[in-house]
Amino acid sequence: MPCSSRSSNSCRMQLEHDVRRLEQLLEEERYMRSVLENALEHAAVKLSDLSLLPNEAQELLSHILTLETTITRLEEEFVSLHFQLIQERNERRLAEYRLKQVPLEALPLCSHPQPKIIDTTDPLSDTLVVQQEAATKLPRQVAVIGLSNQPNLLSEEIVRCMRNIFLSLAGSCKSASVSDIMPQQSTPSPTGNYSISPFWSSSEPPAISSSHVESPQVDLQCHSDLLASENSFDPYKSRDKLSWADIGNYGFVNELSWMSTGKEQLEFAAEALGQFRLLVEQLGRVNPIHLDGEERLAFWINIYNALMMHAYLAYGVPRGDMKLFSLMQKAAYTVGGHSFSASCIEYVILKMKLPIHRSQMSLLLALQKLKVSDEQKKSSIMKPEPLAAFALSCGMYSSPAVKIYTARNVREELESAQRDFMRASVGVSKKGKLLIPKLLHFFARGVVDDANLPAWVTHFLPPRQAAFVEHCVSQRRQRFLVSRAFGVLPFENHFRYLFFPDKLPC
Known part of the structure; x- marks a missing residue:
């Protein structure tokens, strides 16, 4: 073989070797990048993968993960405290107004029944059902202490109480304030309940x-x-x-498309707000992990609906999906020691699909990954229930009606x-x-x-x-x-x- 031919073959082999080596290095770099991205995004990373990283990188990742965990916990605590602060501030304002402006004898601006404490020692008792006698009357009071060991009953009372607060805010002063503020004439619904539809x-x-x-x-x-x-x-x-x-x-x-949170309207809901706070506080002692499939599904549907209504009272009605998404991130309840926002409940705990029928909301959810701990995920339902789409209400005109869901009949109630x-x-x-x-x-x-x-x-x-x-x-x-x-x-x-x-x- 001529010398030039041998030299050409040698160069070619060397080049092929260099190319293979560079390809191997490139593959290793890609793999390392993937490991780093997964680690930073809190995805599953094997210990064997981390061992491939330099010691300095492993140490840095450890610090980053520790800081991320601490920040997430502090953010959850901040949101929960902020939500409680707004709630307490509203209740303090109510109490001050009642003491300074209204004599105790004349507190009710309309006729209301006297509060009645109902015995709830029997967990199967039907006496916990609160009938809304009319939209112009405050609901009767129920015993609200000691329900943390009955999570589903607690969730039912929470959504029932918030519903009654909304109806009180809408219908309590219809003759005095609604006609003055809203130019349109309000009309009764087929059931005779007051309906405001501007x-x-x-x-x-x-x-x-x-x-x-x-x-x-x-x-x-x-x-x-x-x-x-x-x-x-x-x-x-x-x-x-x-x-x-x-x-x-x-x-x-009952339809409610307008309400006032002015002092006069809040007067009618003051007593119910105090009862509602006692109910919500008991959620901190509930461990939803111990609920079975039917119980867990009904519990979280009720909590979501109550939380969304509560969020409107605390933060006001948002304009547009972007602000609604922000509200759903801020509004949260502490359940079993963990903070659950409305967006977390809907898309992680209840595993609802991205709402592509609402393009802006779907885009926001895709761009901003919800931060949820492994402990929180343990509280989610086992598999998605698509029919929950007809049970969850975010307070929009196209949303389904709110009703109370029970653990015993939740599947039949969702079909209904x-x-x-x-x-x-x-x-x-x-x-x-x-x-x-x-x-x-x-x-x-x-x-x-x-x-x-x-x-x-x-x-x-x-x-x-x-x-x-x-x-x-x-x-x-x-x-x-x-x-x-x-x-x-x-x-x-x-x-x-x-x-x-x-x-x-x-």
Whole structure:
């Protein structure tokens, strides 16, 4: 072999060796970077991986992890203390006002029943159910001490108490203050409970108007008994949607889309706020790890709903998803020695999916990783329960109604919540198009494809409504030759709460 040829082969072998060595070094660098990123993000890192790092890097990581743990704990304590401070400040302001401005004999500005202490020694007693006699009356008082060993009963009382506070703030001084502040006339709901609805504007027309009669697609005369009159209550009224005459259990909800936290209105809730504080304090002695699957699910749904309402009282109503996300991070309860924020409960403890039907909120959650300790994760439910989407209310117009969930019947109650929400929110446009809320469309993606969604929806409607929807969908498909015969209503994020009563009529 010529000398030049041997030299060329030698150089080539050397270059190949150098390339392999550099590739190996590059792979090692990539691997080390991955280990460092996982360590810094608190992901699972094996001890064998850490041993590959230089001693200085291992020591630095140890210090960083220690500092991160300390900072997280201090942040949780700060948020909890800040939340308690606001609560105590509001209660002190109430107490000072009552002592300085109002004689004890004249404290009630409206007629209220005398407080009554109810015996709760029997854990199965039905006497803990607090009936809201009217939106203008304060709720009767219940014994609130000693419920920490009955976590589910405690969570039920917490959400019940906060619901009654909201109703008191909305309806207590309706004759004096609401009419002065709100230009629109308030109207009673079908149950006679006081309903304040300033957000129904001209952009949301009545269910049936003269324009509907001109539409050739929907024959109103043949279906007049199915469709609502102009003044009927529709909890999810929207443009172009025809309202049902019968909306099922949502016909019995209390609606609250405005409230005042001024001194006069807070007077009516002062006593209930003191009771509420005693209930919340007992959460610190609850260990949710000891709850079984049904108990844990019902417990956290109730706590989430109460916490969101409490957050609105403490921080005010946020404008937009960005501020709502900030509020959900700040608002937290101490449960079993750990601080659980509203966002932590919804997306970690209850394992709800990112709300892609609310793009801004979904983006914020994706960008900002929720800080949750391993101990906190032990309190989460074992597997996701998609039906919780119809139980969790963040106080928005498109949110489902709030009701109290029990450990014994939580699965049946969630199925009922889905059916009730669909019956109240699904409708048909004046042109015969099926209309479904964005929340329902987001949920349905994990159940059925768009082509079969109308048929799936009809299974949850009463027979005659289902037949009407099927007829409208069939007509649209024949007329326009399209498979998607429905429209999606946007998620409306202005403030509004719907509250179910403790017991529904049979």
